[in-house]
Amino acid sequence: MVLEAWLDAAIGGVIGLLFGSFLNVVIYRLPKMMERQWATELAQAEASSQGKEPPEDTQPTFNLMTPRSRCPACGHVVRWHENIPVVSYLFLRGRCSSCKTRISPRYPLVELATGALFFFCIHRWGAxxxxxxxxxxxxxxxxxxxxxxxxxxxxxxxxxxxxxxxxxxxxxxxxxxxxxxxxxxxxxxxxxxxxxxxxxxxxxxxxxxxxxxxxxxxxxxxxxxxxxxxxxxxxxxxxxxxxxxxxxxxxxxxxxxxxxxxxxxxxxxxxxxxxxxxxxxxxxxxxxxx
Structure with a gap:
């Protein structure tokens, strides 16, 4: 039973690492999604107050899933093997594989923190x-x-x-x-x-x-x-x-x-x-x- 509890906690920790990778996307994109929504609503309100047709939203799709993650410096699309929690950061030595721009250490820290918290929760309360x-x-x-x-x-x-x-x-x-x-x-x-x-x-x-x-x-x-x-x-x-x-x-x-x-x-x-x-x-x- 003790070994099973530790195994469940370890699996929880790995899932936490993966979820932490997704949280990095949420942390970066959700505020930008909110800002885009506010800008669209403001433009629609201004058009309505002037008796005009609301402008069409011609901006490319931007949400938690689209587009794929890219390097902000060179636009390099992050490939699956460059997005493995913590491991990829260490393998790439904290730099973009294309332009070698430094990647913030906060990304693996968020993954590690989430993994540790998931490990704790499953170890304490079980699966x-x-x-x-x-x-x-x-x-x-x-x-x-x-x-x-x-x-x-x-x-x-x-x-x-x-x-x-x-x-x-x-x-x-x-x-x-x-x-x-x-x-x-x-x-x-x-x-x-x-x-x-x-x-x-x-x-x-x-x-x-x-x-x-x-x-x-x-x-x-x-x-x-x-x-x-x-x-x-x-x-x-x-x-x-x-x-x-x-x-x-x-x-x-x-x-x-x-x-x-x-x-x-x-x-x-x-x-x-x-x-x-x-x-x-x-x-x-x-x-x-x-």
Whole structure:
């Protein structure tokens, strides 16, 4: 049984590596797909307001499947053997096979992170609906963290399915969170950050966060229950403070000094999955000597 559990976890890890490769596509393409959609809707609205026919969309197809992945520098189409998770990056020595342009190490890191999370989920909960549910949770959070870091966007296409999946997993008893606690967690997660947003905006006239953060926190509330919201927000604040201070010290803050909050919520959510909300609350309180 022990050997079988480790074998299942290893298979889960390999699947995670493959899924991580797909997440790299999602992280890069989904924001661009959203921008194209917004541009099309804006052009249609302007044409409608002027009483004109909406312009035809003549742009080539661009989605998660089409076109095939290419080198952004030379346009070289990535062949199947150049797209094996981690292995291809090492074999190519981190460079395009055609023009030798450097490939970002973030690609294999996303694959490794997703593989490790899938391995953990299957090892802890087995190849069960619960284990698969937490694999899906992990994959969604990885994608959201990198998209938000790159673009300050948390797409509804990921946050809302993640929220509903948390409620469904609770209803089907795939998590140990009662349905009432899951529903209240979703509602309280959204409302709490919504109130913080408006309080900050009324006090300063500035927007401290986006609506995507509300939806992500609501999703975490759905997966962990309302009792986990305080530990998660405390942990995310600590992670954000540490990274923010480090970036300030090394002068790597982006223009305006703005750091998206989503990746820190993701970090706290994954920490809660691995160690449990009560464990992270004790860790945070211990940092402050409480």
């Amino acid at each position: 069960t609906p619960t284990g698969l549910a937490w694999c899906g949770f992990s994959a969604a959070l990885v994608a959201l963290a990198f998209i938000d870091w790159d673009t300050t966007l948390l797409p509804d296409d990921i946050t809302l399915p993640l929220l509903w999946a948390g409620l469904l997993a609770s209803a089907l008893q795939w998590t140990n969170v009662p349905l009432f606690a899951s529903v209240m967690g979703a509602a309280a997660g959204y409302l709490s950050l919504w109130l913080v947003y408006w309080g900050f905006k009324l006090a300063t006239g500035k927007e401290g966060m986006g609506y995507g953060d509300f939806k992500l926190f609501a999703a975490l509330g759905a997966w962990f229950g309302w009792q986990a919201l305080v530990p998660i927000i405390l942990m995310s604040s600590v992670i954000g403070a540490i990274i923010g201070i480090a970036m300030k010290i090394f002068s790597s803050l982006r223009e305006g000094g703005y750091i998206p909050f989503g990746p820190f919520l993701v970090g706290a959510g994954l920490t809660a999955m691995v160690f449990g909300p009560n464990a992270i609350l004790g860790t945070v309180l211990g940092l402050f000597g409480l």
